[in-house]
Amino acid sequence: MPQQNNKPVRPKKQTKSRFRRITDWMHLWLGMVSGIIVFVVAVTGCLFAFQVEITNWIDRDKLYVETTETSHALPLTVIQKNAQAALAPGRQIDAITTYADKNRAWEAITYKAGNPKGLFYFDTIAYYDLLLINPYTGKVVSIEDYKYNFFNIVKAVHWSLLLNDTYGQQIVGYSTLIFVVLLITGMIMWWPKKWNKANRDKSFKIKWNAKFKRVNYDLHNVAGFYALLITLVLSLTGLVWAFEWFQKGVYIVASQSTTPLEYKNMTSDSTQTAIPNDPLELAFRETKRLIPNAIRYSISPAQGNTGVIYATAYHGKEIYYDFDGLQFDRYTGKLLYRKNNAEKNAGEKLIGMNYDIHVGAILGLPGKILAFLGSLIAASLPVTGFLIWLGKKKKPKKQGKNRQTVQNQ
Secondary structure (H helix, E strand, C coil): CCEEEECCCCCCCCCCCHHHHHHHHHHHHHHHHHHHHHHHHHHHHHHHHCHHHHHHHHCHHHHECCCCCCCCCCCHHHHHHHHHHHCCCCCCCCEEEEECCCCECEEEEEEEECCCCCCEHHHHEEEEEEEEECCCCCCEEEEEEHHHCHHHHHHHHHHHCCECHHHHHHHHHHHHHHHHHHHHHHHHHHCCCCCCHHHHHHHHCCCCCCCHHHHHHHHHHHHHHHCHHHHHHHHHHHHHHHCHHHHHHHHHHHHCCCCCCCCCCCCCCCCCCCCCCCHHHHHHHHHHHHCCCCCEEEEECCCCCCCEEEEEEECCCCCCCCEEEEEEECCCCCEEEEECHHHCCHHHHHHHHHHHHHCCHHHHHHHHHHHHHHHHHHHHHHHHHHHHHHHHHHCCCCCCCCCEEEECC
16 A cells, blocks of 8 residues: 655744834734825825925916016005905905015915814815905905915815814824834835845835836835935924924924923003004014015004004015014004014924925925925835735735655555
8 A cells, every 4th residue: 555644844934033023014004004194195295395386387477566666565554455445344354475576466365264163174264365466556466265275275185184173183193103103114124134235236226127016116115215214304294283292392302491482472552542653554664674684574463452463574485484573562563572583492493494394495496306205205105015015915825735755565
């Protein structure tokens, strides 16, 4: 009788450490949980990166006006009056922005919050209008319902998935926090075991002439490594807005102090008699006298009996962190408070820079290009990662062969 000996198939020896297996598991399933949201947030980040340049190109005829060397801007109160007259009844001008660039139209906005418990972004805004005014003729060039502005909607999707901030920002925030973990675990997985030439080529080069699966893997692995620093900065600056505890932590680390951000709100003396000259115009002129080299000024009329006139002087063309803030009495135009950017501590400056860092404007056009590319690669990572996982799921299992030894008796 022939005798058959079946040797048991030994399982392959596990080559990965427990730490690495846990890292791989976290990277896979956290990516699955947050992938769609990360993709949406990253894509909208790409769209928003050049919103200033695109808007200036599309709306150039509205944003810029003709001028001569003898052109002089009308008083701010005239601009305010004309803008107010162009609004629907019951709406008030909330702020007017003027520019040092003589060819730039001035802007005015009116805004009112909607239902604070509304589910969607559109429910939380009653109205939001942007007006463009020729400062030399006082003519209102354009009125836009900014609530439905394309880039404003893109920003709302990026910020809170077009939901109420109460819900949407938390979803985006936690997804971003997970993405930070994914970046760290991805770096661990990327790290070569040996730094020989073959591993360096796999880690730093995309093999474009390979099959799709290999190219996709390289796009996930290699491109993710090159964009690591940029995507990490974009994620961390996003977390500053999402979580108050994170913002406080950044402030404490930067300022080396637990003293909270200083922000004073002054009040106007309602017992004062209003002066004949318009205090808003006086506040505007005084702001320009004190800070003559600002690129743009924003003036907000006082709200309520004790409210003050807020004036902000920005020193950068597109950046927002470098500004001086002033407050004036609404009845007399007297300067009540001034805080210069130079007086802020490191924590205040860093928190103030957060938006400009997040959109790349802090470095000008090169920074915007980096933010765009970083967002683009961040958007690709959930896609390429899913395709890697899908490819492994569809991979046919190898059929083990039983070795047989036949002995003749």
